[in-house]
Amino acid sequence: MPPDPQVVNFERRRVKYAWIYVNYKLEVKVVIPLRFKEADIAAFIRAKSPWVQKKLDHFRKLQTTAPAPASNELVHFDKIVAANFDTSDPSALEKWYRAEAKKHFAQRVAELASYHGFTYNRISIRSAKTRWGSCSAKKNLSFNWRLMKAPEYVVDYLILHELAHTVVLNHSRRFWQLVAKVCPRYEEAKAWLKKNGPML
Ligand SMILES: [Zn+2]
Incomplete structure (x- = not known):
């Protein structure tokens, strides 16, 4: 029995x-370790409630601002x-x-790679x-098909991010310097993804 009406999923597990x-x-x-007593659970949920x-x-706020397409519409590049x-x-x-996504990434990755002088192998679409x-x-x-709902500059950033990994495989300073050079709007794109990504 969930201890809080808002909790739709309550699980005791070996964690x-x-x-x-x-x-x-x-x-x-909510996931609760096996050793937790009822009182501990209530205290934990109370502490986390704010x-x-x-x-x-x-x-809730994101849902009211996100595009809401009808059943004969869809969201493409952040537009209905x-x-x-x-x-x-x-x-x-x-x-x-x-x-x-298959069409878009094939074409746009080729464009951006040749413009910035990156080389790559295969492209796949994931979920x-x-x-x-x-x-x-x-x-x-590889790229997530859900990105087709994001603004085009965000999709370009993701492409350039992955292309930059063909030169620097980690997320070091050198990597981000390269990303900044090829994608001046990268910080804006990252912020958009952080805020709106879960809704895609
Ligand atoms: Zn990365």
């Missing part, structure tokens, strides 16, 4: 520390555009985004919820 997670769907998840409220407010299929069908929607892109040691790049 070291208790933790609370709030997502953009306004779901609160943080949970702050997160919930943050996501007309679609010729039922976009309330999640699998049809993902199929459309994947196809669009990991927490990762926007990656670059392997073999210079294979």
